[in-house]
Structure formats: C-alpha cells, structure tokens
Amino acid sequence: MFDTLSDRLTSALAGLRGKGRLSDADIDATAREIRIALLEADVALPVVRQFVAQIKERAKGSEVSGALNPAQQVIKIVNEELIGILGGATRRLELAKVPPTVIMLAGLQGSGKTTLAGKLALWLRSQGHTPLLVAADLQRPNAVTQLQIVGQQAGVQVYAPEPGNGVGDPVDVSRRGVAEARARHYDIVVVDTAGRLGIDAEMMRQAVDIRDAVRPNEILFVIDAMIGQDAVSTSEAFRDGVGFSGVVLTKLDGDARGGAALSVRQVTGAPILFASNGERLEDFDVFHPDRMASRILGMGDLLTLIEQAEQAFDAEQAEQTAAKIGSGDLTLEDFLEQMLAIRKMGPIANLLGMLPGAAGMKEQLAQVDDKQLDRLQAIIRGMTPAERADPKIINASRRQRIARGSGVAVSEVNQLVERFFEARKMMQQMAGRFGFGAGPGRRGRKARKGGKKGKGRGPTPPRTPRALPGGLPAGLPGGLPSGMPDLSELSGLDQLPPGFDPSKLRFPKK
Amino acid sequence: MRLRGRLAKSRSAFGQSLLGLLGAGDLDEDSWTDVEDTLLLADLGAATTTEIVDRLRAELAARAVRTAEQARAALRDVLIEALRPELDRAVRALPHNGADGVSVPGVVLIAGVNGTGKTTTTGKLARVLVADGRRVLLGAADTFRAAAVEQLSTWGERAGAEVVRGAEGADPASVAFDAVKRGSVDGVDTVLIDTAGRLHTKTGLMDELGKVKRVISKQTEVDEVLLVLDATTGQNGIMQARVFREVVDITGIVLTKLDGTAKGGIVFHVQRELGVPVKLVGLGEGVDDLAPFEPAAFVDALLD
Numbered sequence: 091m092f093d094t095l096s097d098r099l100t101s102a103l104a105g106l107r108g109k110g111r112l113s114d115a116d117i118d119a120t121a122r123e124i125r126i127a128l129l130e131a132d133v134a135l136p137v138v139r140q141f142v143a144q145i146k147e148r149a150k151g152s153e154v155s156g157a158l159n160p161a162q163q164v165i166k167i168v169n170e171e172l173i174g175i176l177g178g179a180t181r182r183l184e185l186a187k188v189p190p191t192v193i194m195l196a197g198l199q200g201s202g203k204t205t206l207a208g209k210l211a212l213w214l215r216s217q218g219h220t221p222l223l224v225a226a227d228l229q230r231p232n233a234v235t236q237l238q239i240v241g242q243q244a245g246v247q248v249y250a251p252e253p254g255n256g257v258g259d260p261v262d263v264s265r266r267g268v269a270e271a272r273a274r275h276y277d278i279v280v281v282d283t284a285g286r287l288g289i290d291a292e293m294m295r296q297a298v299d300i301r302d303a304v305r306p307n308e309i310l311f312v313i314d315a316m317i318g319q320d321a322v323s324t325s326e327a328f329r330d331g332v333g334f335s336g337v338v339l340t341k342l343d344g345d346a347r348g349g350a351a352l353s354v355r356q357v358t359g360a361p362i363l364f365a366s367n368g369e370r371l372e373d374f375d376v377f378h379p380d381r382m383a384s385r386i387l388g389m390g391d392l393l394t395l396i397e398q399a400e401q402a403f404d405a406e407q408a409e410q411t412a413a414k415i416g417s418g419d420l421t422l423e424d425f426l427e428q429m430l431a432i433r434k435m436g437p438i439a440n441l442l443g444m445l446p447g448a449a450g451m452k453e454q455l456a457q458v459d460d461k462q463l464d465r466l467q468a469i470i471r472g473m474t475p476a477e478r479a480d481p482k483i484i485n486a487s488r489r490q491r492i493a494r495g496s497g498v499a500v501s502e503v504n505q506l507v508e509r510f511f512e513a514r515k516m517m518q519q520m521a522g523r524f525g526f527g528a529g530p531g532r533r534g535r536k537a538r539k540g541g542k543k544g545k546g547r548g549p550t551p552p553r554t555p556r557a558l559p560g561g562l563p564a565g566l567p568g569g570l571p572s573g574m575p576d577l578s579e580l581s582g583l584d585q586l587p588p589g590f591d592p593s594k595l596r597f598p599k600k
Numbered sequence: 601m602r603l604r605g606r607l608a609k610s611r612s613a614f615g616q617s618l619l620g621l622l623g624a625g626d627l628d629e630d631s632w633t634d635v636e637d638t639l640l641l642a643d644l645g646a647a648t649t650t651e652i653v654d655r656l657r658a659e660l661a662a663r664a665v666r667t668a669e670q671a672r673a674a675l676r677d678v679l680i681e682a683l684r685p686e687l688d689r690a691v692r693a694l695p696h697n698g699a700d701g702v703s704v705p706g707v708v709l710i711a712g713v714n715g716t717g718k719t720t721t722t723g724k725l726a727r728v729l730v731a732d733g734r735r736v737l738l739g740a741a742d743t744f745r746a747a748a749v750e751q752l753s754t755w756g757e758r759a760g761a762e763v764v765r766g767a768e769g770a771d772p773a774s775v776a777f778d779a780v781k782r783g784s785v786d787g788v789d790t791v792l793i794d795t796a797g798r799l800h801t802k803t804g805l806m807d808e809l810g811k812v813k814r815v816i817s818k819q820t821e822v823d824e825v826l827l828v829l830d831a832t833t834g835q836n837g838i839m840q841a842r843v844f845r846e847v848v849d850i851t852g853i854v855l856t857k858l859d860g861t862a863k864g865g866i867v868f869h870v871q872r873e874l875g876v877p878v879k880l881v882g883l884g885e886g887v888d889d890l891a892p893f894e895p896a897a898f899v900d901a902l903l904d
Binding site for chain 1: 637641642714744745746751753754830837839859862
C-alpha cells in the first residue's frame, strides 16, 4: 500500500527516465494514480474528475526535463495545479470601514465553531483588535456556557444574554450583540451560531435571518478537515442557503489529508482564510495553500519545515560547526548550540511530523520528549567551559559534580559524554565518506554563494520525496537521548544518519 | 423503515438512472461508471469500491442478469453482504452477574474524535434505556472541553438519569471510576461513561482514554466500548477506528449524523478490516433519534 502520491507515481512510472516525452500511456497511468490518491485524500469526485482532466491536458506533450524524472515532473504539475485551485494568494479578513466588523460563523454540528470562535477571538486580540463574542447558539445544550469559557480563556468579552438550551431567539441575540459592540466600542463582533445541516430548511432560514439582522462583513463557513465526499453537498447547501465569504478548516491536527479544502474551494470559489490545528486556543493560523497542497499529496509539510529551519538556523554558526565536524574538533559547546537551534524551531515532535513519511511513525513521534533535550541542556550547562571544550577531561569526580549541579543521575552524564564521543566519531567518518563537497554537499555550497546577500536565506533542499529535507542541523546524531525513536528506520531517511544532512551545512570555501 | 424515511430526504442520481445492460451478465461502460460513482460519493473509498465492483461483476455473470432491476438487486445484495449482516449488533448495556455472582451494572464507554456527537449519543442512549424502564447513571468523564459536563447534565435531566461529575480538569479516569462505583452501590442497571473528544493522533490523550478503561476494569468489566463515528467523515474514519481499537478495543460503532446528506460509507471499510460491527445510528438532534443499525435499510438509503 502506497502512502503517498509520490510513492505511487514513482512506482507507476518506474523506468521512464530518459524518454523524451511523456507518452499517452504514461499519462494515463499517472492519471489513474492521481485519481486514486485524490479520492483517498477525500477530494470530492466531481472535483477529482475535473482536476485529473486538467492535469492530463497539461502533461500532454510536456518535455521530460533532465533534472526531474517523469514522476517528479508530474508531481510538480499536480502541485502547481493544486496550489492554483487552493487559492493562489491568501486573502485577509475584510474589515468594515465603520466598526464594528461583523463576522458570522456557520457550519455543520461538530465542525468546531465554538472552539474556533475562541481561537479567532484570541488571534484578533493579538492583532490589536478588541473583539466581542456573541453567543447565538441557543440550540446545543450548554453551547453558551462553552463559549463563555473559551471567551474567558481568550481574554475577550462574551455577550450572552440568553441561557440557551433551546431558550431565547438567536436572531434577536445577534442583533443585540452587534448593538452592544457598537455602544461599547468593540471593533469586531464574532457571532457563534448553532450547528445545522444543509438540508434542514428551517435552521437554514434561521441562519439567513441572523445574517439579515447583523449584515456581516464576513460569513465564515467552518468545516472539519476530516469530512469526506459530503463536503460538496454541504458546502453547496450553505452557499445557497446563507452564503459565505470565506472558509475555515478545523481539526487539521489529525491525520486526515484534508481533500475537503480542495473540494470546497473548487465548488464554491470561496477562499480558505484560516486553519485550526490543535487543542489549544493558540493553535490557529492563516491558511497556507502551498502547504495544504503538499499535505493532500502526502509529501509532508516541507515548506513549513524549510521556512522554520531557515529562521532558526544561523548560517555562520553552522559553517563553523561544519568545519569542526570535518576536523573532529566538535565540542560539547557546539553540540549545545545545535540543540538549541533545533529547539527554536518548536517542539521536536511537530518538527519531525512535517517530514515526508512521518505519518507512518506517529507512535515513535509521540515518544520524542522535549524534556529529554532540556535535561541534556541542563547537563551541558552544568559543565565548566573547559569541560565543554574538551570533554575528555571529564573524569569521575567531575561527572559527579555535574550530575549534582544539573539534578540528574551520574549515569545520565556518563551516557551523554559517551554518546557525544560516538557522535563525534561518526560524523568524522561521515565527513570523510562524503568528502564534503561531493553529492548533496555541493548543492549546499552553491546555494550559499547565491544567498550571500540576504543572511539566513538557506538553500532549497532537493524536492525529491526520497531525500532528507534540509533543516536539521548536525549535532543531533548519536546524541539522541534514549527513548528517542531510531530515525534511521524511517523510510526515506536511508543512508544518512538521523538528523544529519550535509546539504544543509554550509562549508567554508577551501 | 425509519432510517430509510429519514434518508429519503437526501438526494442521489443513482435511483433514477437506468442501468444499461450489455446482453446478459454485463453492464455498459456508463453504467459501471454510474455504479462506481455512487459508491465513491458515499465515501466507500477507492479500494472498497473496486472490491464491490469486482464482486458485482462476478455476481452479474453468475446470475446472468437480464434487466436493470435485477442488476440493481444484485448490487444491493453485494452491498448488504459486504456489511456482514450476520454480526451481533446488540448493545450490551444491561446488568449481569459479576465474577462473584453479584449483579453488576452494564458499563458502556463512549469514545471518539472531537465533534462526532459523543455526548449527544450518550444522552440518547440513556433516554432509550430509561424509556425501557432501566435505571441509568451517567459518568461525565469529558473534563476537558469547556462546559461538556453541563451539556451532559442537561441530557441527564431530559432523559431522567443521574450524572456523576468531577471538577473541570479533573482526571477523567477517576470520574469514570467514581461513576461505576456509585452505580454498583446504588444498584443501577447501566452506567454510561461519556469521554472527551480526542483526535486519534494525540498519543497522550489516547493513553488517557486507555487509562479510563483500565481504571474502570479494576472494579468491573467494561461491557461495551462504542466508537462514535460521524457519517460525514471520509477516509480518515478507518484511521480513527484502527487507533481507537488498539487503545480501548472498541466493541461497536455508532454512526451519527445520518440525517444529513452524508452516507457514511466508510463503515464498509471499518467493519471489514476490524470486524467491529456498527450497532447504532444517530438520525438527528431529537432525544429519540437513535436507532439500531440495519444493513439492508442502510444500503437502501445509500442507493436511494
């Protein structure tokens, strides 16, 4: 069973390299695989049809390039088309010229409207707005209480004059909510409405009444990323029923591919504005079409990873480290720096989760504990500069002192020191094997020249799905604390030891 | 049939389209596409659809089908067959004699990802049991989501069942433990434990769920673990079911929100791969909108 479209295509098109042109048979084989992959990703059937036809059209007669194999080339086309549909440019919230801006939330039951209201409020607040939440879901038992609690967590006011549980008129509450915002100078009103089915005419009429009462600047259609083929009927029903100006995708922290995003966008034309991806109120972001495209295809969120890595990674430091690795002079100080650089990119598990193929190792990922890194950090910080520079001098009594100072057992200090030596040895060997300049390393050097002006502009790692994406600085290998997953078992990470990617290292010119 | 009546509201072209027959035992290309589309649009997924279509091909040939009517009947049979009507779909929620011969309440644990309708299902299930003359106790082990406990309490009042609750943020396992304990002492017939929604990808939360079940098991066996699956869920449903089964060994599935346009075809895959039967279906927000799952009615609704 192929997990990703890239795997499927690679196998379907094996042996095609070198042909001058994609033949019709190749394209048909490819189209079949794309169709299945999109269906497995829950993209709606009519959208799949249209999409596949488009891909076929574009792929026909396109030259097979020297750099990419046919599979990669098709993936590139697919990726571009996906991004094209998913929204091209991301749109911002439409704000009213005269405040308050009114945002109305609508969607099926259980799509996550109330939680989203809290997240949106917190996000708006961080953007310098003063939002007011209006509790107009008077249907579901205790939806009002829930909104009050999330409002409190987000630190925003909640307007909830009616207790809910079937008591009160949501249209009236919404109208009064906007009046309240105007009177008290809130600049944005978020109206949380009850969940409703597209085919429930009565509830749809209620939504229309709320809309007409508050005349919202934005109506956001909230949809669960896990939804299947029903995405089309539902989004059409909401579009025709109450209408919406934008879409919010929720529960993206699951492992659903989220093909619904594509379906809704294609069917209704409304842009996806936000994505919500976690239990905490902060887990909310503007929508990135390019990232969603690679998620649907199962290529991992390379872009995010690259971006984050580039932000956190200091090119000059890396250069020095690389030189040291080559000469075997790596110290614990460098080791610590590398570790901190990784930490800056966010929780390790999230980071690894973005790698292609990582979907299959959720369990191991869950075992990756950032606390372990913190402990390592504490141990290294408990050493004197001399000890860090030359770990060989760390004898038994020093080890005991370090253990006491950092609050760990002596065995942990022993482990760290031993692993460090192992790692250093391994890196030295590797540096020899790769000759530092051959293979991927060359790419790193080239990129460095190009990116000289803007500091921090890293190289673009190879886009082939098999390659280890750049971004993980050296220093982690071998030093992984026990309990960390054995990354070398990952598919696609063969050859290179965990976390070590020569293409990311920038070597000094010789 | 109730399920069918509800679902008749949703539309599908398949019922109207006439299957074109190519002689005896085969369909024309358009008709095959038609069949395939119907299945794909019902969320059966690419793999299951291919399988059903293959089986239908064999069946059509074997029966030497001559009319569109017969072809449709064959498809219906193949689909019903794929839903394994022989599976035991009874919900084990009634009191029984424990190991020491003393009667213990039936314990039902309700789990699922966020927003599938766990609390609503718990409330409806309580209502059904109470209407049947049973004494029911609800355990509000969803201590995470804001106001979830209140939501269940409201359901408890409606259904006429008492609710055992912990503070917000309390350990759900302890709430569940207390509920079962209280149920045993009070001699109720059934204890229903509502848990917090959790995405199957969150290992920490899944561990927590495992703990809830383990802790209850210290007193009495958990008779039924129901996974609440939303009918709108697409191919991700199988991932959910796999992980939940691994963690708490689910014994049945409740398919909710079948009153919308979604067909819930993912259960074909779930049942076939895991062998866990769909036991109940949710058909709306009303207190009485919970019904036993019937393969034939489900298939009719799917093909309607």
